[in-house]
Amino acid sequence: MKTMKYFLSGLLMLSLSMPVAAQSNNPLVDEATALVKNNTPAKEVKAFAKKNKKSGEVITAIGRAYYELKDTVSAREYAEMAAQLKYSGGYVLLGDLASQANDAGQAAIMYENAIYADPKNAIPYLRYAVMYSKVDPNGSIAKLEELRTAVPDYPVDLPIARFYVNAGKKDDAIRHFDRVDRSAMDAGDLASYALMNYLNKDYPRSLSIVNEALKEFPRSSSLNRIGLMNTIAQEDYDQALVFGDHLFNQSDSANYNDFDYTNYAKAYIGKGQFDDAIALYRKGMEVSSADKDAVNNLYKEISDAYMKKGDFDNAVKEYKNYLDGTSKKTASDYSALAEMYYKHAADLTGDEQMASIKSADEIYADVQQRFQNNADVLGYVLNRRGTLNAILDPTSEQGLAKPVYEELMKLIEATEERTPTDTKRLITCYRYMLSYDFTVLDNKEAAKDWAQKILDIDPENEQAKAVIENIK
Numbered sequence: 001m002k003t004m005k006y007f008l009s010g011l012l013m014l015s016l017s018m019p020v021a022a023q024s025n026n027p028l029v030d031e032a033t034a035l036v037k038n039n040t041p042a043k044e045v046k047a048f049a050k051k052n053k054k055s056g057e058v059i060t061a062i063g064r065a066y067y068e069l070k071d072t073v074s075a076r077e078y079a080e081m082a083a084q085l086k087y088s089g090g091y092v093l094l095g096d097l098a099s100q101a102n103d104a105g106q107a108a109i110m111y112e113n114a115i116y117a118d119p120k121n122a123i124p125y126l127r128y129a130v131m132y133s134k135v136d137p138n139g140s141i142a143k144l145e146e147l148r149t150a151v152p153d154y155p156v157d158l159p160i161a162r163f164y165v166n167a168g169k170k171d172d173a174i175r176h177f178d179r180v181d182r183s184a185m186d187a188g189d190l191a192s193y194a195l196m197n198y199l200n201k202d203y204p205r206s207l208s209i210v211n212e213a214l215k216e217f218p219r220s221s222s223l224n225r226i227g228l229m230n231t232i233a234q235e236d237y238d239q240a241l242v243f244g245d246h247l248f249n250q251s252d253s254a255n256y257n258d259f260d261y262t263n264y265a266k267a268y269i270g271k272g273q274f275d276d277a278i279a280l281y282r283k284g285m286e287v288s289s290a291d292k293d294a295v296n297n298l299y300k301e302i303s304d305a306y307m308k309k310g311d312f313d314n315a316v317k318e319y320k321n322y323l324d325g326t327s328k329k330t331a332s333d334y335s336a337l338a339e340m341y342y343k344h345a346a347d348l349t350g351d352e353q354m355a356s357i358k359s360a361d362e363i364y365a366d367v368q369q370r371f372q373n374n375a376d377v378l379g380y381v382l383n384r385r386g387t388l389n390a391i392l393d394p395t396s397e398q399g400l401a402k403p404v405y406e407e408l409m410k411l412i413e414a415t416e417e418r419t420p421t422d423t424k425r426l427i428t429c430y431r432y433m434l435s436y437d438f439t440v441l442d443n444k445e446a447a448k449d450w451a452q453k454i455l456d457i458d459p460e461n462e463q464a465k466a467v468i469e470n471i472k
Contacts, residue, residue: 258284285298
């Protein structure tokens with residue numbers, strides 16, 4: 001699902017972010033950073049660096065400050081000075097510069113140099129792991145396990161969990177998140193943790209993580225979004241409305257999309273508030289106007305809402321909008337429209353009811369023509385048309401279903417490997433033909449033959465046994 005991928009990517013960008021440098025208590029580092037960021041002339045910065053030429057930490061701080069100002073030339077100059085001092089942070093900065101230039105090989109060398117210079121510096125392990133997370137996720141995990149060995153008290157399970165999230169390995173991600181003290185997780189980590197449980201269909205646990213995390217991060221759009229998803233999955237629509245309100249009205253930095261509006265609308269659908277749901281679907285169309293597929297799918301959601309409301313005319317109108325916007329229409333797309341007419345017939349009587357059923361049959365006849373070379377579609381459509389025509393002709397006097405069932409029989413009998421569904425449909429055909437020959441044509445011998453065909457497939461069929469017994 002596109003919207004789920006969008007949602008996941010937003011979480012991952014947050015959860016995969018890594019610190020740029022370890023915290024420092026050295027006031028000279030703060031002074032070095034301030035010099036650069038206050039646009040101090042390069043000559044004065046060099047003079048300050050010269051005074052601290054033996055401090056790799058200070059020299060690196062100058063280079064890092066230039067790096068953050070996008071002055072890569074100056075950043076490289078000071079990074080190389082720090083590296084000459086065998087200072088780990090200098091190698092990290094050189095690795096960052098190489099990574100920025102898309103030179104992964106050189107970046108890897110620099111990060112490895114940084115690890116060699118100071119095996120207990122977590123930053124180069126993390127940088128290396130991030131850089132290779134997409135092309136070599138196993139290598140990234142291995143590098144983080146190296147960090148665990150080098151720095152046993154470092155919370156390495158957290159970045160490992162993040163990488164498993166990135167790789168889509170739910171169980172592995174959950175296992176590592178479980179090992180992390182939740183107080184060490186930020187809102188993005190907790191949202192990822194909850195999301196992995198949601199995708200594993202462990203909705204109660206996912207919701208528990210969300211509710212606990214919201215105590216610290218009540219305005220997290222990601223957490224409120226996952227809370228909405230979980231309550232919808234558990235059909236707790238009252239609570240879903242609460243999460244929907246928090247997501248849309250009490251969250252910070254939320255970029256809403258059709259997925260959000262659809263979930264919030266489902267809460268209103270669950271409460272029978274169809275007009276509110278439809279309004280949300282239309283709002284989803286507005287925010288996703290550039291995405292034709294998203295807008296088109298919302299037409300279908302609106303159609304469903306109108307059907308549940310009992311507004312058949314608008315339901316058909318919106319579903320036809322969906323069909324009009326669908327470039328590659330499937331048999332299921334057309335069949336759904338036919339079923340709308342069939343379901344609507346249950347609310348009607350007399351001629352109106354028959355007219356609605358006839359409309360359903362006409363749509364199926366069109367599907368039959370469009371997909372005449374698809375045996376699976378034909379089997380389904382002919383079976384449905386047989387049922388509909390039998391309803392339209394309850395006494396079988398007109399034999400409306402006869403040509404349909406004859407075609408279905410021909411299709412199934414020519415199938416080399418029948419499925420249980422094929423067998424069930426074939427028995428339906430034989431039963432209709434038996435009834436037609438027995439009651440309409442009064443051809444008892446033909447009816448007996450149909451009964452035998454049924455028994456050849458289903459030896460315990462009581463109806464067929466009774467027919468053969470009576471005809472004797």
